[in-house]
Amino acid sequence: MDNKKPHGERALFECAELILPWLDPPELASISSTCKTLYHISKTITARRTSDASRAFENFPIPFINAVDHQPYFYFIYTPSQILPSPSSSTSPQFQRQSWGSSNSMVKPKLNSSCVNTGRPSLESVSLGSEYGEEGYGCDCETCGEAGDGGFDCPCSRLNWGEIMSECGPSCRCGLECPNRLTQREVSVQLKIVRDQRKGWGVHAAQLIRQGQFVCEYAGELLTTKEARRRQHMYDELSSGGRFSSALLVVREHLPSGKACLRINIDATRVGNVARFINHSCDGGNLLTMLMRSSGALLPRLCFFASRDIQEDEELSFSYGDTRLTLNGLHCFCGSPNCFGILPSECT
Ligand SMILES: C[S@@+](CC[C@H](N)C(=O)[O-])C[C@H]1O[C@@H](n2cnc3c(N)ncnc32)[C@H](O)[C@@H]1O
Numbered sequence: 001m002d003n004k005k006p007h008g009e010r011a012l013f014e015c016a017e018l019i020l021p022w023l024d025p026p027e028l029a030s031i032s033s034t035c036k037t038l039y040h041i042s043k044t045i046t047a048r049r050t051s052d053a054s055r056a057f058e059n060f061p062i063p064f065i066n067a068v069d070h071q072p073y074f075y076f077i078y079t080p081s082q083i084l085p086s087p088s089s090s091t092s093p094q095f096q097r098q099s100w101g102s103s104n105s106m107v108k109p110k111l112n113s114s115c116v117n118t119g120r121p122s123l124e125s126v127s128l129g130s131e132y133g134e135e136g137y138g139c140d141c142e143t144c145g146e147a148g149d150g151g152f153d154c155p156c157s158r159l160n161w162g163e164i165m166s167e168c169g170p171s172c173r174c175g176l177e178c179p180n181r182l183t184q185r186e187v188s189v190q191l192k193i194v195r196d197q198r199k200g201w202g203v204h205a206a207q208l209i210r211q212g213q214f215v216c217e218y219a220g221e222l223l224t225t226k227e228a229r230r231r232q233h234m235y236d237e238l239s240s241g242g243r244f245s246s247a248l249l250v251v252r253e254h255l256p257s258g259k260a261c262l263r264i265n266i267d268a269t270r271v272g273n274v275a276r277f278i279n280h281s282c283d284g285g286n287l288l289t290m291l292m293r294s295s296g297a298l299l300p301r302l303c304f305f306a307s308r309d310i311q312e313d314e315e316l317s318f319s320y321g322d323t324r325l326t327l328n329g330l331h332c333f334c335g336s337p338n339c340f341g342i343l344p345s346e347c348t
Helices: 007-022 025-032 036-051 155-159 225-240
Strands: 164-167 191-196 200-205 214-217 220-223 248-254 261-272 287-294 301-306 325-331 342-346
Touching: 007 036, 025 036, 155 164, 220 225, 220 248, 225 248, 225 261
Parallel strands: 164 287
Antiparallel strands: 191 200, 214 301, 220 261, 248 261, 287 301, 325 342
16 A cells, blocks of 8 residues: 555545445446546456455465456355355345455455455355254264275265265364365365356366366355245346346255155355356266265255366356256257257256
């Protein structure tokens, strides 16, 4: 900061550096037109937002790259893992704010649910982890062992059933370095979010990703089915006007009895992580989806792994399709040889 600036101007500058990162793009645009100082600070904030969609929540910055139009970044609230929406979320679309693009936004944020206006990225009104039943069962291993032919030498890994994998959880004795917590250490591959004329934003590899490597979780708000239906209806109406992309995913976990299934609704439209930008491919793309349950947790998380080696710059994709899907009429531009021409959409 420039100490030679007159006191009044310095105070305005300091105040603006604290407040402006909390504004959304329309608010930022309108305040930037009021004076030169605010114009320059807004420009810097926009540049910082463009350079890291993850707001330092992940291990590497995830930049927005746009060579097709003038959209610098897509505005949303970042959560590295799935969360419960605040009780007011269904009535107020402005329920959450998150500082994004402040001068110390390269500092890795601490996850908590308090709203501390430090200028660093943080989540407001967001409850994480243990608040949805993650306390309880956990292992007591000295070391959980390494993955081998027989899997981990840890009772948590023996909880794997069918399509669902199990990792150590919040009540286990081991820490984040435990080999049985592969999907809990943030996004560890380098990614970028690239604009496409027809598909909007999409996620591309910014390094070679090896087959089987963990890429990211699909993080967002965990909704009740009633709320998911309400939002899907609203999103369908908005999408029909064009220029709106929703990111509500419905996952069904089939229980061992085979007679029932658990429906998990993850909405990453307003609050999500980098996975909210992954586009659909009719041929299944290059990502494998796995349900991952942390020991003691009620609900599993949806995780993406590379289904084959993915070259640097290649777009990441998976199939949104499912036997229970209907067609919503949006054109598919996945470009695969067996493209159906229309995007699958959940019949909620
Ligand atoms: C989860 S979002 C993916 C990110 C989105 N492209 C964006 O710009 O925010 C899903 C939306 O992306 C677009 N999309 C995804 N895959 C597509 C494809 N293969 N062809 C055309 N549009 C696609 C559709 O608008 C869809 O509703």
